[in-house]
Amino acid sequence: MKLNPIDTSVTLKDHIYNRMREAILDMDIYSDDVDLRLDERGLAEQLGVSRTPLREVLVRLEQEGLLEVRPRRGIFVQRKTLSDILEMIVAWAALESMAARLACDTATDRQIASLRTIAMKYSVSKSGADIAEYSDDNIRFHQKILEISGCELLARMAENLFVHMHAVRRRSMAEEDRVPQSVADHMEIIEALEARDVDLAEARVRDHTMRLHDHVREVWTRAGITKNKGE
Amino acid sequence: MKLNPIDTSVTLKDHIYNRMREAILDMDIYSDDVDLRLDERGLAEQLGVSRTPLREVLVRLEQEGLLEVRPRRGIFVQRKTLSDILEMIVAWAALESMAARLACDTATDRQIASLRTIAMKYSVSKSGADIAEYSDDNIRFHQKILEISGCELLARMAENLFVHMHAVRRRSMAEEDRVPQSVADHMEIIEALEARDVDLAEARVRDHTMRLHDHVREVWTRAGITKNKGE
């Protein structure tokens, strides 16, 4: 007989955190008619827990930049401004380009090969693939680079940034016509990694991400979203 | 008569946070005989507050990597492993080298000149200056680069990393003989920025920080601190 230890470390707080995070990310926070205000007591009741653990979760979500707690005023889901988004992409580029450098030195051939598996998926079937699916694989590709860098901190920090990209996607960040370019970029990145060319790999990763940066700025600005409140 | 509005947004929690953070950073967490365990009730009593706001602060400090809360076990100040420290320096290098790129494009001549002010201070009087003081100015120099990049997020993320460098300093990270090299590096960085040479500035910032990385690895390893528990 064999028993696996039951995981008692998963506390109520963790469940609340996951639920809340999920719920927030699922919100269409840029729609005109959403209510960004959250009712602490109401949430606690919905979740069937008291305010105390909920509040600790809120503190955490606030630090991650998903919420804003205004004392005596209310708790609000944070709308990212264009400027916020752009800064996050810059930081992302910084982290991932460094990861590419490290990967050149430390990643195994097998690990680099695993990138191909992800990237190839769409070089062949890109025609019928829908954007959402590509977007997921795209993120996965970038996460993989961070992973094979061997630097967990870089990966973790980038992960926190990726979270906020969910909302951006809704605003038509990834149009269909960008997919071929993106796929091509990925291939070039892989080649640089395979060649163990530190500077080239860094540059290609950075440029790739910064292209997204410029694109987002273009699209959002064109859509007239320049004000700070989102729209 | 003019009255500034009293800042009601500074809540009790903020005070607790500052106190706690200060106290933790002041601890010599690598000494053999320190007690890394914190008593929640005891702290609350010392601070003269109840456990509730304290706990929210603890959640925050945990997320910042200063504490570790083990359910039903206790709250512990986190000792950074050598590997943790090295990863933080890598991430720092990533963020700051990107900041240098941005600064080349966007910083004003005046802003770059302000770097000289900080850097020069020790090129002339480095003889009698004590390490702690240099270390502070060193951090200030790097913060300034992040600041003039114009990207607040980069600066904020780096700031979170710098926090953890306090403890590192205690472990003789900044020996006297490294100061001249450091000062020289700073000057070269400034020159690259003045020349608006994006790639060169990035490389010099990165290399400078990675030299620290290698140095720390050297020193800690030589001291026999390879185990995960600190020592």
Add this chain to the structure above:
DNA sequence: GTTCGAAATCTGGTATACCACGAACCAGCA
């Protein structure tokens, strides 16, 4: 009809009490 202000009410902030898990201790047995 408009404006001003007081009171009711809603919100997050804080304090307190209770609960469940874990660790340490101790008694009883082999």
Add this chain to the structure above:
DNA sequence: TGCTGGTTCGTGGTATACCAGATTTCGAAC
């Protein structure tokens, strides 16, 4: 003496109650 199992105590986790600032509402005065 050494091991086992149960009890106790200490810890963090959770629930609840109360507090104070902020907002809203509504009525009285103009």
